[in-house]
Amino acid sequence: MEEWIRKVRLREGFWKQQSDKNREITMRAVWDRFADTGRIGAFRCDWKEGMRHKPDVYWDSDVAKWMEAAAYLLGKEEIPWIRERLEWLIDRIEENQEPCGYFNTHFMTVEPGRRFTDQDAHELYCAGHLMEAAAAYRECCGETRFLNAMCRYADYIYEIFYVQKSAAFSVPGHEEIELALIRLYRVTGERRYLELGLYFLNTRGTVPPFDRQRQNHLPVRSQKTAQGHCVRALYLYTAMADAAWETEDEALHEACRGLFLDITWHKMYLTGGVGSTYTGECFTENYDLPNETAYAETCASIAMILFCERMLRLEHSSVYADVIERELYNGMLSGISLNGKAFFYENPLEITLAKRLEYDEGMVKLLGKVRLPITQRQEVFTCSCCPPNLNRTLASLERLLYSVEGRTVCIHQFADSELSCDGMTVRVKTDYPVSGRVEVSATGTECILIRIPGWCRHFSIDREWTMENGYACVKAEAFTVEFDMTPEYRMANENVWEDAGKAAVMRGPVVYCAEGLDQEESLHKLWLDTGAAPEEEDSEYFGLPILKTKGWVRRTGSGLYEKWERRMEETEITLIPYYGFANRGETDMRVWMNAL
């Protein structure tokens, strides 16, 4: 898919700004923190007992995702400081890679005798991310040195896991290698990598220890519901969809479709976030979507994008592009601060500071305190997977915008951009989602399919059109689509106990939230008036309008309990785009609010 990075160009608007910020600020911020914390230095593979910055098991994957992002950016333009650092890392890999092909900064220094002994040591996960980065560098820049090194590593893994079967486990504890191998196969044409990827997929659920957390409870084709650690699960489903594409495996495709439906019908937050609990960072039961203790890891939103991208290729249905859009504007984008330098690992849908009580020291030691997500973004984490995952996603947004089949071009996401390939050009002019106006002009195409988002109730197209799988098919060379961006109130399914009686506001694809610092009263006292139309107010700070809407403050007397009555005072409620929460200091936040 990476060819698209050169065929598609972002020109202006919302995602161009995000893309620029990633290149100019976030890439350096992540690099600097990785350098500070020893992750970069770890590639020297010279750590010894007693030295600081002991390489952790997942460090290689953190750096590899930054490398993948670097490859995408270098594919678009030369950026010397990035090129230099990427090449430095590849030098270190070449220098330290073992003759057999093995490379892992943790196991080559900290636990040299324990290679491939621990299913949960993220070893194949790290390998997979390095392979993806190497594949990206080859695809985007034609560079083969890194790719060759990673092919040697893949060959070694093939030998150990597939030929000799001499590793202590056969099912990777944290998926990633599967999709990386299929990508490596695509780049190199080497079928062994596909074979090994399929082997890892097909072995899953057939050898103990059987468990849901690592998606090893059932063979993949029998997995009907999303289970266990969300990021692991979604990387698996992504690989399954990739494998279904490569092998035309209908059973695998069918399983993917079932998993997608299970997630989007039962287990996904309004923001696209998935993972309802810190405990195991996992999918839980249907409709268990607590707002305050939501895990909704940034990486899980990114993984949803990866999975949906593959499903979209398999099925050409707008539901997948709809979810990608939901993730992009909400669950993913909330993972990064507006200044591009700090990150959320978890993306809750509610913060109530009053519940974060300070106990005496002796009391916090006791068990039983509810764990709550942090309230302010951090520059780096102990396991800092999300920041470089944002790097690579924001560096390759172009891949999500279009797809081409013959002379038909599909527009999946709306960004001011152009596509040119095979003698066709498509130019999209839009300030979406500031407004819902999207102007399209094309040359050389037979037909343009443009997605009509699932959230959109009213739209117009100034040319003839027909509908096809959620896309409007327009044959004209130039046309304009207007999506009605009027803010709307949403409710959750009646089975979601956490959101009973509550409403959320969306404007186009963007979920809004209230922050405590904008209101005079605590958020739990506010009621949205769902009969009122929110008014928009431009906001340079957030990049999208903020909303002011009518609501009420609920009042009682000063006693603790009294006779029930509904005593409401009118008030104005300010709502901001959810992705922008927690940028103005620590304060309360709610997506789902009381509503009448």
Add this chain to the structure above:
Amino acid sequence: MEEWIRKVRLREGFWKQQSDKNREITMRAVWDRFADTGRIGAFRCDWKEGMRHKPDVYWDSDVAKWMEAAAYLLGKEEIPWIRERLEWLIDRIEENQEPCGYFNTHFMTVEPGRRFTDQDAHELYCAGHLMEAAAAYRECCGETRFLNAMCRYADYIYEIFYVQKSAAFSVPGHEEIELALIRLYRVTGERRYLELGLYFLNTRGTVPPFDRQRQNHLPVRSQKTAQGHCVRALYLYTAMADAAWETEDEALHEACRGLFLDITWHKMYLTGGVGSTYTGECFTENYDLPNETAYAETCASIAMILFCERMLRLEHSSVYADVIERELYNGMLSGISLNGKAFFYENPLEITLAKRLEYDEGMVKLLGKVRLPITQRQEVFTCSCCPPNLNRTLASLERLLYSVEGRTVCIHQFADSELSCDGMTVRVKTDYPVSGRVEVSATGTECILIRIPGWCRHFSIDREWTMENGYACVKAEAFTVEFDMTPEYRMANENVWEDAGKAAVMRGPVVYCAEGLDQEESLHKLWLDTGAAPEEEDSEYFGLPILKTKGWVRRTGSGLYEKWERRMEETEITLIPYYGFANRGETDMRVWMNAL
């Protein structure tokens, strides 16, 4: 106060039934479980390493509360099996008590060298409960053998803590000894016990370690807000009120009044439960009253009764008797099953079974899972303080009904009963709270003060009356009061985030709740119609009417999110008395429900 046990007699009705059940069933159930678990045998003081049933530090207090209950019951009538067991225990105490007076089944066997070295070892707490039991046996039955033994123990504690100051701590970790010593002083007239009780009170907050959890953060007269472990705190406040009464210490009295107001205005559940968290079993911040994770220990409700009983004596204000009533019918009574044999330690206001997800074994090991109270009552606990605390409370309900001052009799709680003392008789005939009709006839009195409950909006008295501190003063020899028992909807203060927009139903003093097994739909989908009048339906099972009221089920489509609308289907909602929840199997429960 214990003289009242013989002056007041329960005749019929709600509390007579509870009292009988306690005597006939619960006393034996608690004894049997205490025998099974080794608590009774521990009084032989012959435990040695390798034997089972190693005496735990709080076991003496568990048994002592049963002994106190036994004393009350024997004061009312001879019950051979109880007398025999009580005497057997006293024999063991006399037999094993050390010459110096010390007695503790744990420290005399398990940790013989560690006497009075650990502030948190419940040693003085156990001593206090034994002293209370001994005082009760003397007061109710005139028996002095147990009292004499416990006076020797108190003398020893006086010597160690007050004269020699040779113990490793000077502030008891779990309060109880303070109020027990004042009680011992009242029974014996021995001022040293009062002196020692005051010493313990006055030392608090003056010597490190200073901490809120044990109420050692400030000197008692400076404690303005309820802090730390609820039961400990309330036993302390009870002792403070006792001391204020004995010494006419205004500053102490003032502190008690402030603490009472802090609790009842900010920190008490509708049921009277206190303690918002399992973590430290403690008071938290104002308005932090989560329903599902409520601690609301049965013992804390009983301790609230003890504290309010003392405050009522100090101030003659109905607010204290109101809280006693709230505790009796709700937070205390929910602690015991309808069959009298099983107990709740924690009394939550909500159970949602769907949230109690079963994870794979590997996942529950991870930190971060929210701890939730158990959903079914148990026969005994590892720390089984609540069951015998119910025993002693239910065995001495008579003390809460009346008080006498000169020729004026106050009726604090309404139960079919009679009082006779000092040539006066008062006969109360009532089936309260089945109905609100209370018939009073008196001889020899000048005036009857009858409490008009705070929950009561309409009442009538068929004679002339005036109001005085929340009591109607009636000079007639016979009169009838009718309290309007129409069920009413209640709301919580606007600052209680957990109950925002929710209503609860009370009928008279009794809080109601919905249980899942009575409804066709999950409780979170139900809305109470606060405009509808609940209909009453007699229920022998619960002892009070159940309520059927109009409400709605909220409906959505089958998708996860959709455009907001209020789609309500009419339904009937069944409500049962809160104290009766969890008697018909494991099911969901809610006190606070969505409401319109």
